[in-house]
Amino acid sequence: MAKLTTRTEDYSKWYNELVVKANLAENSGVRGCMVIKPYGYAIWEKLQAELDKKFKETGHQNAYFPLFVPKSLFEAEEKNAEGFAKECAVVTHYRLKNDPDNKGKLIVDPDAKLEEELIVRPTSEAIIWSTYKNWIQSYRDLPILINQWANVVRWEMRTRLFLRTTEFLWQEGHTAHETKEEAVAEAKQMQEVYTEVVENFMAIPVVKGYKTPSERFAGADDTYTIEALMQDGKALQAGTSHFLGQNFAKAFDVKFVNKEGKQEYVWATSWGVSTRLMGALIMTHSDDLGLVLPPKIAPIQVVVVPIYKTAEQLEEIRQVVGKFSSELKAKGITIKFDDDEKYKPGWKFAEYELKGIPVRIAIGPKDLEKGQVEIARRDTLEKQFVALDEVSDKVETLLEEIQTNLYQRAFDYRKDHTTEITTYDEFKDVLENKGGFISALWDGTEETEEAIKNETKGTIRCIPMAFEIPTEGVDFYSGKPAKFRVLYAKAY
Amino acid sequence: MAKLTTRTEDYSKWYNELVVKANLAENSGVRGCMVIKPYGYAIWEKLQAELDKKFKETGHQNAYFPLFVPKSLFEAEEKNAEGFAKECAVVTHYRLKNDPDNKGKLIVDPDAKLEEELIVRPTSEAIIWSTYKNWIQSYRDLPILINQWANVVRWEMRTRLFLRTTEFLWQEGHTAHETKEEAVAEAKQMQEVYTEVVENFMAIPVVKGYKTPSERFAGADDTYTIEALMQDGKALQAGTSHFLGQNFAKAFDVKFVNKEGKQEYVWATSWGVSTRLMGALIMTHSDDLGLVLPPKIAPIQVVVVPIYKTAEQLEEIRQVVGKFSSELKAKGITIKFDDDEKYKPGWKFAEYELKGIPVRIAIGPKDLEKGQVEIARRDTLEKQFVALDEVSDKVETLLEEIQTNLYQRAFDYRKDHTTEITTYDEFKDVLENKGGFISALWDGTEETEEAIKNETKGTIRCIPMAFEIPTEGVDFYSGKPAKFRVLYAKAY
Numbered sequence: 016m017a018k019l020t021t022r023t024e025d026y027s028k029w030y031n032e033l034v035v036k037a038n039l040a041e042n043s044g045v046r047g048c049m050v051i052k053p054y055g056y057a058i059w060e061k062l063q064a065e066l067d068k069k070f071k072e073t074g075h076q077n078a079y080f081p082l083f084v085p086k087s088l089f090e091a092e093e094k095n096a097e098g099f100a101k102e103c104a105v106v107t108h109y110r111l112k113n114d115p116d117n118k119g120k121l122i123v124d125p126d127a128k129l130e131e132e133l134i135v136r137p138t139s140e141a142i143i144w145s146t147y148k149n150w151i152q153s154y155r156d157l158p159i160l161i162n163q164w165a166n167v168v169r170w171e172m173r174t175r176l177f178l179r180t181t182e183f184l185w186q187e188g189h190t191a192h193e194t195k196e197e198a199v200a201e202a203k204q205m206q207e208v209y210t211e212v213v214e215n216f217m218a219i220p221v222v223k224g225y226k227t228p229s230e231r232f233a234g235a236d237d238t239y240t241i242e243a244l245m246q247d248g249k250a251l252q253a254g255t256s257h258f259l260g261q262n263f264a265k266a267f268d269v270k271f272v273n274k275e276g277k278q279e280y281v282w283a284t285s286w287g288v289s290t291r292l293m294g295a296l297i298m299t300h301s302d303d304l305g306l307v308l309p310p311k312i313a314p315i316q317v318v319v320v321p322i323y324k325t326a327e328q329l330e331e332i333r334q335v336v337g338k339f340s341s342e343l344k345a346k347g348i349t350i351k352f353d354d355d356e357k358y359k360p361g362w363k364f365a366e367y368e369l370k371g372i373p374v375r376i377a378i379g380p381k382d383l384e385k386g387q388v389e390i391a392r393r394d395t396l397e398k399q400f401v402a403l404d405e406v407s408d409k410v411e412t413l414l415e416e417i418q419t420n421l422y423q424r425a426f427d428y429r430k431d432h433t434t435e436i437t438t439y440d441e442f443k444d445v446l447e448n449k450g451g452f453i454s455a456l457w458d459g460t461e462e463t464e465e466a467i468k469n470e471t472k473g474t475i476r477c478i479p480m481a482f483e484i485p486t487e488g489v490d491f492y493s494g495k496p497a498k499f500r501v502l503y504a505k506a507y
Numbered sequence: 508m509a510k511l512t513t514r515t516e517d518y519s520k521w522y523n524e525l526v527v528k529a530n531l532a533e534n535s536g537v538r539g540c541m542v543i544k545p546y547g548y549a550i551w552e553k554l555q556a557e558l559d560k561k562f563k564e565t566g567h568q569n570a571y572f573p574l575f576v577p578k579s580l581f582e583a584e585e586k587n588a589e590g591f592a593k594e595c596a597v598v599t600h601y602r603l604k605n606d607p608d609n610k611g612k613l614i615v616d617p618d619a620k621l622e623e624e625l626i627v628r629p630t631s632e633a634i635i636w637s638t639y640k641n642w643i644q645s646y647r648d649l650p651i652l653i654n655q656w657a658n659v660v661r662w663e664m665r666t667r668l669f670l671r672t673t674e675f676l677w678q679e680g681h682t683a684h685e686t687k688e689e690a691v692a693e694a695k696q697m698q699e700v701y702t703e704v705v706e707n708f709m710a711i712p713v714v715k716g717y718k719t720p721s722e723r724f725a726g727a728d729d730t731y732t733i734e735a736l737m738q739d740g741k742a743l744q745a746g747t748s749h750f751l752g753q754n755f756a757k758a759f760d761v762k763f764v765n766k767e768g769k770q771e772y773v774w775a776t777s778w779g780v781s782t783r784l785m786g787a788l789i790m791t792h793s794d795d796l797g798l799v800l801p802p803k804i805a806p807i808q809v810v811v812v813p814i815y816k817t818a819e820q821l822e823e824i825r826q827v828v829g830k831f832s833s834e835l836k837a838k839g840i841t842i843k844f845d846d847d848e849k850y851k852p853g854w855k856f857a858e859y860e861l862k863g864i865p866v867r868i869a870i871g872p873k874d875l876e877k878g879q880v881e882i883a884r885r886d887t888l889e890k891q892f893v894a895l896d897e898v899s900d901k902v903e904t905l906l907e908e909i910q911t912n913l914y915q916r917a918f919d920y921r922k923d924h925t926t927e928i929t930t931y932d933e934f935k936d937v938l939e940n941k942g943g944f945i946s947a948l949w950d951g952t953e954e955t956e957e958a959i960k961n962e963t964k965g966t967i968r969c970i971p972m973a974f975e976i977p978t979e980g981v982d983f984y985s986g987k988p989a990k991f992r993v994l995y996a997k998a999y
Contacts, residue, residue, distance in 0.1 A: 044580060045575045052570055053570045056569050056570045082658055083596075093611060106596045110592065110662065121578060123597055
């Protein structure tokens with residue numbers, strides 16, 4: 016098995032090689048669209064299940080809305096339409112016919128032109144709010160708390176596996192409320208849910224913050240974001256939750272009779288995370304040997320590789336493994352016994368390192384004699400011998416340790432790569448040479464934000480919720496009085 | 508709550524009303540596309556989970572392939588292309604722009620025309636086999652056993668909620684094998700898996716059979732089907748599994764080196780069930796009061812309606828219910844306590860009948876005195892009083908009884924509506940007046956099949972696997988020697 020390009024050699028190349036070789040995803044024959052391969056999809060399924068559980072615990076129900084948005088609905092909310100019009104797939108015809116000039120080939124049938132074009136959803140606010148209009152008459156119909164698992168399409172010009180693809184998978188929550196306060200609380204609650212899952216389940220520390228107006232979702236009054244820091248010092252927006260105000264209610268004329276008997280526009284939120292999180296997972300924990308998975312999200316948490324020469328030895332190993340294996344299964348731990356004869360142990364070791372299995376157990380004839388196994392942890396690559404009757408407890412503890420260690424490692428990296436600056440020279444130096452988050456004062460103007468972005472590619476990732484509004488100090492770029500302390504970074 | 512149109516008045520109207528009023532689905536603003544509402548989606552999720560479990564138990568893994576099929580791939584397998592070309596959504600552009608003549612409106616940007624049109628997948632053989640080509644070199648790469656949960660689009664002219672919609676949700680399995688025998692065995696295995704889930708989980712009896720050549724999937728060498736009979740005497744194809752031969756391997760040039768070192772084309776299957784099964788579920792069990800759900804697929808299996816006048820009474824009821832409720836939950840039974848004050852018990856009774864909740868428990872002050880509850884079963888509408896300490900065991904037994912009874916009821920209906928005929932007059936009489944399956948001899952020719960279809964709308968649903976090949980007898984229509992005993996019916 017050829018080794019991966021190392022991260023220091025070429026981070027971007029390392030990423031692509033890892034994604035393909037670890038069987039996570041690959042590019043397809045369709046421009047910008049990926050194939051999510053079984054191993055990648057198994058990780059995504061575990062993440063889906065965890066998110067779905069949290070959504071249901073917070074009172075949401077799943078539903079499904081159409082893939083297509085008729086153009087007249089698409090354009091109804093002007094800012095939203097403007098935000099997505101430049102990158103949308105448009106269905107114009109509903110039939111192909113035989114090409115009269117070219118046997119065996121098909122052409123678009125000009126007689127099957129749609130009266131109104133259909134946009135393949137880049138996001139579903141338009142289709143959903145045109146539906147909610149019929150569902151909402153009175154305050155009794157509120158709140159509506161719905162989530163949808165779906166595919167969406169945004170015609171991106173430069174694509175990267177998981178990070179930016181023309182089609183991607185996501186969930187999108189769309190809620191409707193009586194009051195502004197309730198909608199804001201919902202949007203913040205979902206930011207909190209995302210934080211919990213991304214931090215506790217994926218072991219990725221995030222910064223919770225507000226997006227600046229220029230970085231908000233098209234059609235939102237406020238966007239709450241969680242921002243993660245990748246190993247190469249670039250930031251990645253891991254999830255967003257939007258307070259949509261009454262923008263969609265007004266665009267689709269969705270009113271309700273309130274408790275006082277008066278007509279009011281409905282308040283809205285929407286929130287989503289996508290297969291992009293797979294990219295964040297990879298770029299937070301992995302190393303030059305391949306993927307490193309936090310145990311909670313790993314489809315296989317423990318792999319056992321038997322080392323043997325004879326069928327008798329294998330049988331003996333199988334019996335010994337069977338005992339702790341069923342103990343581990345009883346604890347809810349996923350374990351695989353790999354007795355595939357097509358590959359040698361060394362090949363398997365490398366393969367499971369590439370695939371990021373958190374714990375690997377090796378056991379051979381000598382171990383049998385000594386009544387032990389060798390346990391290797393993927394995060395630190397440390398190995399130790401463990402007595403057979405202690406394997407089950409040891410592995411359980413180790414999985415918890417790995418989960419904690421991966422989070423802590425990423426947290427420490429972020430801490431080391433968050434730099435407070437006061438001058439533009441410092442800013443450029445850190446952005447170019449060290450990377451990471453740059454904590455700085457901002458005057459709150461789009462001009463400053465835009466100028467810095469154009470000059471350096473550094474963008475304001477968020478106004479962290481944990482930061483106090485500064486009472487004094489000046490913007491490091493404009494010299495004007497500061498309004499916010501923000502985090503800048505180059506971003507995916 | 509207005510009552511449903513009855514089934515005898517207008518079966519089709521009853522169906523549509525039930526689907527909408529029970530919050531299963533509704534038509535959307537997009538032609539032919541439905542919105543699957545939360546309650547309908549919750550049922551679909553339970554079915555998905557059951558199917559997914561069975562797929563994994565039989566060695567399959569999930570993956571995800573692109574929504575779009577470039578035209579050149581779409582047309583590669585000729586029969587498949589021919590079968591779907593007439594009803595496919597075609598993406599021709601990737602951008603909208605502002606309409607210069609109409610402020611606030613958008614038009615398709617003619618400068619953003621795709622070089623090659625993209626078809627929204629009606630099924631994924633083409634995109635998947637163009638991918639498998641890169642995954643398969645040797646027999647060591649086989650079998651590939653993959654399933655995908657996805658949305659697909661077929662431009663149907665006449666649509667019905669769940670039964671026939673432009674966009675629908677489904678799963679599609681796509682497998683690749685070394686030998687013909689292995690592929691045939693896989694296709695039959697999946698027909699068996701579908702049978703198990705549809706019969707045991709959905710309580711819908713099915714006939715397993717082969718499709719006639721004219722009814723096969725476009726591109727298949729053989730299609731195995733499961734056929735169900737609806738309450739109105741019409742048949743419904745509930746799931747199909749296809750032996751695809753080497754058709755797609757040849758179209759996409761997918762060869763492998765076999766164990767003898769020789770190049771061979773790969774053998775294939777595909778198989779799918781869709782949200783159409785929701786229609787089968789509704790039309791198998793429901794009645795004039797609404798949906799009737801088999802307990803195994805019901806998102807809520809038991810509902811408790813408290814009857815009270817004072818807060819003290821409600822509190823007392825809550826305590827009594829709490830006890831058997833936690834016993835039921837411990838048994839894995841889903842139970843809802845409905846203390847919503849906005850609605851009266853009578854309204855709730857009707858609502859839960861409409862929604863098909865298998866068991867309803869009512870409890871009021873008199874019941875408290877007597878230490879009992881009233882239990883009503885949805886399938887027979889029978890009620891009985893049960894002592895409080897027997898509720899948990901009684902409900903558990905009752906749920907099993909309801910599941911069995913619903914299957915048996917549907918089975919008996921089908922038995923009563925399967926008629927063997929020997930003359931065309933009998934055939935037409937049964938088809939028009941009694942409905943159901945018609946068992947008859949067929950000469951095996953497409954001419955006979957086609958003529959009967961055109962004259963009567965009766966089609967051959969399948970050649971049941973349970974039927975022996977007849978050694979004598981003649982086709983009731985053509986008088987020619989019979990080749991098969993088949994089942995005819997009008998079909999959804």
